[in-house]
Amino acid sequence: MAETAEKRDGILETIKTVVYALLIAGIFRTLLFQPFWIPSGSMKDTLLVGDFLFVNKMAYGYSQYSCPFAMCSFIDGRWLGSEPERGDVVVFRHPVTKSDFIKRLIGLPGDSVQVKGGVLYINGTMAPQEPNGVFIEAFEKQGPVGNLPQCENGGVPLGGECRKSRFTEVLPNGVRHDILNIRESRLDDTPVYTVPEGHYFFMGDNRDNSTDSRVSQNAMGVGFVPYENLIGRADRVIFSSAGRSMLFFWTWRADRFFEKIV
Template structure:
């Protein structure tokens, strides 16, 4: 093979590598500054979010911290261009100790006193009203890539059934929650949220590891402002199967569904 024949091949390889590098760089910038993809692996936010929902997290909502970059590698501490989260937001955040990303609903703001009594949230001494809203049904079968079975209040045939309520938080945000009966986290002490930190809970109240359990007991505890990654605004795609390309399991009614 002559030198003249080698040069076009080398140039073609260089162009391919350059294109790939630019594509990765642009994708990294987009993911860092604007929207981060997030796949729902567990049922802690049912029925607001289902196992297999795929969404983009709005990273502009709260500004940027070290956790805005992949692997938490942004070269600064604190937060820049910070926006304040609102009670009721569904937020993706970095767990304070185990370095995993979680998604929960923001319940308590800095300075709030939070307590759960008989499954009802009390915020600064006032109960967040819950109105019965029928039941939530799903097939009792392994879900998603992890293959976990759903937690049920009771079974009807092959259906897994949970009682559903509409809860309204101070400020007027209303959203769906699920209940399967009395559990240890349905009654808690009073938590006073420290300055610069937040209190989160899952909408699937009896199947959620959240701020009701302290980090010392493998819970979430309070979450620092710096650990907030972004706000979940809309489900883009949803699949009930183990793999996203199992098109017969796609939930087309959830495509581009707003997160409430």
Template sequence: MLGSAVWASIKETVKTVVYALLIAGVFRTFLFQPFWIPSGSMKETLLIGDFLFVNKMAYGYSYASCPSIIIPRFGIDVDAEDFCGVFKGGNDRLMGSEPERGDVVVFRHPVTGRDFIKRVIGLPGDTIQVQEGVIILNGTEIPQTEAGLFTETMEHQGSAGNLPRCANGAVGLGAECLKQRFTETLPEGTQYTVLNIGDRDLDNTGIFTVPEGQYFFMGDNRDNSSDSRVPQISRGVGFVPYEDIVGRADRIMFSSSGRSLLAFWTWRSDRYFKAVE
């Protein structure tokens, strides 16, 4: 009798675990994907250590909607193409809708397959150029207005321990690291903050014409962002196909200023459930 009871208990436990995994898989595949911000390319909109859920329903579904499981510590590297690569290649989406200019979007890097998060600046058919740090969209400058300084502490940030780059030069650990802040306003009226460190190569570019079915992305921390300004042939992002989009970042759930999300005492109390704009 005891053996039967133990066996029944084990079966119930296994069933519970399997059901939980199936529910989590459906949730992650079709509804929302957790995403942790590992770099400073979207400051100050998104900070290193922000934890958010990506809305996969926003633009419909493609092969990129399948989950990625990447755990370097255990040698696990299985991405969406491994799961659903058979659906790749049509540059189409099921129940698809198009991103809007200004949306903050997670997408798969067209070459490496790693998830990136940037802001949509160029839609199919647009022309984009950057001159002295100002975007020229379809021949018209996107206005920027000064918005003071962005201040952070010079310290190792996130699990990678990266140090920020500063407009006020090479400062020591614990000192103030400053960047210029500007409010950028898109033609549709969307406003957000962009940061400037100083004169950089990508402050001046040629003219990009966004191909049909592709998008042009930029980071808000303009001088510390690998984005569509650098073509794929030069190891940049380049244009991003519609099918490589994962979803839209809508809201930060919580945020950690420490080296680990589990260090709850480092969570930033002002960023709980903060909307991504």
């Protein structure tokens, strides 16, 4: 009987340990940091396919999208909210598809945003671009999905060098970040977008390979993103793997571990 009681107590302790661990993980994910894996190349070369990071959820406060499984649907608006800054790399909930996206914040409420000849203008003022060499990566399948990168130099064989011109863009508040060019595209010349109050305008750093606010939600883009849809700010890459699985240690990018996101 004593042995049976000991087994029962052991099982109960194991269950309690698992429950406590799940509660702690849930609190950590909801209030502090949410893990995020980069699935696409829209933010190259700031973020690469296979980068793993934690999103700082304290940066902008909490909304109904802060909790997993829609558990925070009771939150109306935003709690403990603070305003994001232009140039922040932000994870947000798509207003229509409800998927999580990561892009760079370009336009604040009330701003006018336009792209002319591939150059960004905010409130009529050009954001200067400085040539910054070439971004080179292997033309091969990337990440679990296995998508091939897009290249400025055409006709690249598998395993060859995929090249993109790189520029450093300077935003009006002084934030400097890299952007890439692949080709001339329709998104290199846009109308003037006026950002509504309570909304934000986002763009990917890989400008010719990004679904972002330059395309309306009706046209399967992102459009303007409401404040309450912001989940958090991406501050630092924690881990990075170029392979289809993080278990493939020979594909780890050790030089990107704990790299600050700018």
